Amino acid sequence: MDIDRRAFIASLGGTAAVGLMSSEAKADALEHWMEDQLDEQAAAAQGGQEKFPTVAELEAQIETRSYRRGTGNVFINTRGNVKKLAPMPKNPTLQDFFRLRFAPANHVLQSATRALKTGMSEEIILACLLHDCAQALMKADHGWWGAQLFEPYIPEKSAFGIRYHQTLRFYADADAGYEYPDLYYRIFGQDYTPPPHIEATYKMLRNHKWYMEPRLVTVNDLYAFDPNAKVSIDPFEDIIGRHFKTPKEGLGNDNSPSAHMWRTLANPDAPL
Ligand SMILES: [Fe+2]
Numbered sequence: 001m002d003i004d005r006r007a008f009i010a011s012l013g014g015t016a017a018v019g020l021m022s023s024e025a026k027a028d029a030l031e032h033w034m035e036d037q038l039d040e041q042a043a044a045a046q047g048g049q050e051k052f053p054t055v056a057e058l059e060a061q062i063e064t065r066s067y068r069r070g071t072g073n074v075f076i077n078t079r080g081n082v083k084k085l086a087p088m089p090k091n092p093t094l095q096d097f098f099r100l101r102f103a104p105a106n107h108v109l110q111s112a113t114r115a116l117k118t119g120m121s122e123e124i125i126l127a128c129l130l131h132d133c134a135q136a137l138m139k140a141d142h143g144w145w146g147a148q149l150f151e152p153y154i155p156e157k158s159a160f161g162i163r164y165h166q167t168l169r170f171y172a173d174a175d176a177g178y179e180y181p182d183l184y185y186r187i188f189g190q191d192y193t194p195p196p197h198i199e200a201t202y203k204m205l206r207n208h209k210w211y212m213e214p215r216l217v218t219v220n221d222l223y224a225f226d227p228n229a230k231v232s233i234d235p236f237e238d239i240i241g242r243h244f245k246t247p248k249e250g251l252g253n254d255n256s257p258s259a260h261m262w263r264t265l266a267n268p269d270a271p272l
Pocket residue numbers: 131132142165166
């Protein structure tokens with residue numbers, strides 16, 4: 001497939017941003033880019049009407065893979081062998097994890113950029129910035145994993161937004177400006193219905209005074225690819241400084257309830 005080099009580099013935030021990325025992160029970004037382009041071309045070839053798989057068709061794919069779909073990104077490379085990861089600094093910060101383990105993190109940076117532009121509260125902007133980072137560790141039930149990972153360090157409302165955005169992604173809310181995403185027809189199947197724990201969580205959230213926290217994360221949760229978007233973590237430094245309690249020992253070394261999760265991210269090659 002032809003790669004539009006300029007659009008690809010722009011999508012990563014320009015040449016300066018690309019220069020800071022590890023080669024692994026660049027390879028990952030290129031892979032995602034090509035997947036997006038293929039999806040778009042496939043949709044265009046079908047007159048803009050994409051045919052979504054059924055739940056049964058997706059289930060039939062399970063035994064065609066050597067990995068499970070819920071596995072975290074740092075553990076697999078779906079197109080060949082994994083690469084050696086750059087070591088983390090001695091007292092790693094959130095920004096170090098963004099640079100060395102979550103990169104290129106375009107999706108969360110784009111979502112947080114949108115939240116910033118649309119005037120969301122700082123708790124919601126922070127939740128948008130962090131909402132899918134736990135997918136490096138685990139994709140299945142990533143809202144709960146993400147909230148647990150960040151909970152010791154961030155405001156309660158941000159953790160609430162991260163935990164429950166996963167649930168609200170399945171339920172449209174026209175008043176809030178949120179539609180059920182095509183992506184979910186694609187990855188869960190067109191005839192998918194959420195499991196009981198998601199339905200029960202949705203019912204709880206509808207009556208919760210903080211319903212809008214995770215809802216506004218979903219409203220800013222972008223999948224639409226914007227080739228002109230220039231994103232970086234820099235505009236969020238102040239919000240991180242005000243609301244993310246970075247431990248002086250570094251993430252993973254502070255004995256918090258989620259320190260082990262940070263250590264696993266730092267060294268996913270540990271055999272035990
Ligand atoms: Fe998510």
